[in-house]
Amino acid sequence: MHRKALAAVTAASFLALAACSSEPSDGGGSAGTTTISYAFWGTTDEAATMKAMIAAFEKANPTIKVEPNWIQSDYEQKLQTSIAGGDAPTVSEISDTSLPSFANAFKQVEVDKSVYYSPAVQRAGTFGGADYAVPFVAKSKVMAIAKDAFDKAGVAVPSGATPMTTADFVAAAKKLTSGSGSKKVYGSAPLWYDGWLIAEGGSYYSADGKQCTMGNPDGIRAAQTVVDAVKAGGFAPNQADAQGQDMFQWLADGKLAMLTDFGPWNIAKITALDTSKFLLVPMPGKGEPMEVDSLGIAKDASEAETAAAKTFTKFMSSTPDAQNLLATTESALGIPVIKGSLDAFKSIAPKVNLQAFIDAVTNAVTTPAVKDKVRIESAFSGDLNSRTAIGSGTEDPAVVLPQLQAECQKLLDAAQ
């Protein structure tokens, strides 16, 4: 009996060793089909959009099966962990700001840049002079305005094509602010420092990514505007009042005249309102930072998987069949990156000037890719918030920002 048990254990061990030495699976499913996995993030609606794009791809390419891996939260953490665990998705969605941290996990790819109408999109998958990901969706920002509020305050409605200057924006926001208590109407939503920095012509880093520059006069002016907007008698709700509140709903309810940082995720919501009452216009000044999401192919993907992944990334990034699905009245993942899909995009809500989103993609200011970006900007942002009235501090931004710029430079030098 014991000998039999011992023999069974030995047999099982050999079985396992035989299995370990067997050829690894090459992404092959049933005969002639290649299976690849695709990791992406997003809300329920955005995931539905992505799944619709996958379904369109599988319909056009019946020999390739795409397993969706929808990561609802902490996307980068989970992606990085799966890469470290040797279980990287064949294709991963990655933002241009995160690409420097993940480039070494991806294969170099050939990107046909002629399909993109925006120079910023063309550069989004590039790091260190090489292409590691294929751009497929742009997430530009515009500003939504409530026309009624402008009419009531006697302020001219801004142009849908030409950006206001930042000074004009501040002046308009002050005039649009009225009332008190529950009847209060704010001229603008709170301003986001990182965004306003770009609007004022500033930047976190120099064009070559080697110098921190947020302490320059542009950065100081941006900080001062953000602080002034929320101080007593300012034109935007302060942090405590805005906490947990949906600013889009404030715009819809007439409590806000201008909603800055209006991203593509709000498109479906605005189409549900009376669109004749709202207008999308460019962000003031030089606009706001734009996120471009691309598709990276895992370094350890097999030959068959790589070929299938290349077909998939090409379909997602350059065919109207996929790009037309990026934004609908139900959900908008972002702005199409090819010209052929722009008319379909604008037709979703013809009255609100979706062209502003396209212009923002075309004219987007791009920031250089920097290693350790998350750590550097997290330290900067924490200090800025704790020391100045952008957060809970009281110090003068003109004093604080040059000091923080010096700290930033130390971290940047260490990272390089």
Next chain:
Amino acid sequence: MSGIMDGLAGFLERLHVAEGLRPILSLVIILAIVFGLIGAGLWGALRARWISRNTAAFWLFVSPWIVGFVIFTGGPMVYSLILSFMDWDLIDPAKFTGLANYKEALSDPALGQSIKVTLTYAVVSVPLQTVLSLGVALLMNVRVRGVNVFRTIWYLPSLVTGVAQAVLFIWVFHPSYGLVNGLLRLFGVDGPKWLFDADWALPAVILMSLWTVGGNMIIYLAGLQDVPKSLYEAAAIDGAGRRHSLWHITLPQVSPVIFFNVVTGLIGAMQTFTQGYVVTHNGGGPSDSLLFYVLYLYQNAFSFFQMGYASALAWILFAMIMVLTALVFRGSAFWVYYESQRPKERRRRVHVS
């Protein structure tokens, strides 16, 4: 390990096993082989008379725990110790950097802030929780009609913990729309910004921690009901009042329970994460006022992708908890009463060593 799992999955694929079953079946096969080898080894040792049947049975029955510990606890601990001497971002190969991570910790101002926040929280919240939960347990130990309803009411909040509790309290402490400031306004008091104010964020989280005193209350209640009634009767005959009975009978008798709750509470407080994570992700905790140690460790691991430094921080925390726990254990000789031990001897042992 991943290679073995992949190999087994490939093998099962050839056997046409359903795709969803392959990972779990691979794990089952590996575990079967491991336990088979353990069983075979023990059987061989038994046959060779190296060990007795009792010893073999002991190792056989304890082996699931040992295997689980080695795979899921001991293994990762050793791995993290090795990582603490490396620089690793999870994607590029790890590089050996010696003691660099530990040296960096010595001069890291954010780490100093996280230790300050964590220790303050532990030192204030643990005694507060202890006093409140013991006080409530004393009240709930009174024999009155419907006391079970009150016990249930006090225990119920303990069911809402973690993220749900943090989200709930973000609204309770909301400066403009929250319940607390709403109540204060009724009395003409303009409340602070609580979680959104650097000076008030930590006190607010300490108040939050009192929400779950019901769990400890149950343990104290069990301890209180274990105190022999004869002691109270004897004290009453000697003329002791309630205050004296509490001080000289109840507290010494439940001191082992207090000791247990203080030790576990202290360890738990040092590992606080959820409150800081949820509140800071919702715009609260300015000026690193809620930068708990484990939150900072998590940020280094999963936001800054500095796995080596995060591992070093984990080992520093381990050392800190060990020291604090040892201090509490040493100090217990002066205030924890065990019927089976002589207090003077225990105190003497502390002084001698």
